[in-house]
Amino acid sequence: MTATLEIGAVSITRVMEWEGLFAPATELIPDSDDRFWDGERELLAPDHWDPASGLVRACLQTFVLRSEGRTILVDTGAGNHKERPYLPVFGHLSTDFLGNLAAAGVQPEDVDVVVNTHVHVDHVGWNTVLQDREWVPTFPNARYVFSKSDFDFWNPLNGHERHGALVNQNMFEDSVLPIQQAGLADMWEGDTHRLDSNLTLELAPGHTPGLSVLKLESEGERAVFVGDLLHSPAQILHPDWNSCFCEDPRLARESRRRVLSWTADNNALLVPAHLGGQHAVEIERCGDEFTLKDWAAFT
Ligand SMILES: [Zn+2]
Secondary structure (H helix, E strand, O other), X not given: OOOEEEEOOEEEEEEEEEEEEEEEXXXXXXXXXXXXXXXXXXXXXXXXXXXXXXXXXXXXXXXXXXEOOEXXXXXXXXXXXXXXXXXXXXXXXXXXXXHHHHHOOOOHHHOOEEEOOOOOOOOOHHXXXXXXXXXXXOOOOOEEEEEHHXXXXXXXXXXXXXXXXXXXXXXXXXXXXXXXXOOOEEEEOOOEEEOOOOEEEEEOOOOOOOOEEEEEEXXXXXXXXXXXXXXXXHHHHOOOOOOOOOOOHHHHHHHHHHXXXXXXXXXXXXXXXXXXXXXXXXXXXXXXEEEEEEEOOOO
């Protein structure tokens, strides 16, 4: 068992921040019911759902990619010492994430690129650390890549109506704005943004307006980092089921079906942000339906 996978010439190392029971399954995925979870017990328990409590088991994790000589982080979890009055599970954390990152051979100054698949409280946290009562970039030599649509949507100055405003309270100010103020933010617009010859960001809006998936294609092998396009294997079996955190339900369903179809049709490894167990999985398509194939060999 290893925490690193090779996809073509790119290596993927998984770095853990947090794992635990997050929310009642039927609240996180309101279209689901107790009968569904119980019926899929063999697939979902115990790695993705705890039958005793009915809670979804989830991970916060960062994927470290090494591509063309650069070190690229995909999502940065919840971070330490953040004030989250409406999401206490991710407030005032004090994890050894940077120690875990160091164990994967990465010091903060080694990071060249940080990708936030979207601007949400559990994806941008380690963008910054608290230093002398100020939030400063954790990775001082990195370019932080944001989709402009998410950056603008979550900027409180723009006054957008946001379904997830409370759970994301303070997030923009403590984890996104300091990056822009330090001159480290790269905004991209349009449907796609190429990072290098192996890696391309592609807009998949719905969960947030700027949610992007990162497609990895190297030497005929493929993986796709989909962030919160889905939170549970339940949404592979039922791609029309949204999470309670999706800003635009119709678009979220469309994007989920489109990306799952590409993943299945291209034999790509599906890497969602929060899956427990083996964290990433291959899927198969039969018409409009999807099923799970092999899990990846992450520890
Ligand atoms: Zn998330």
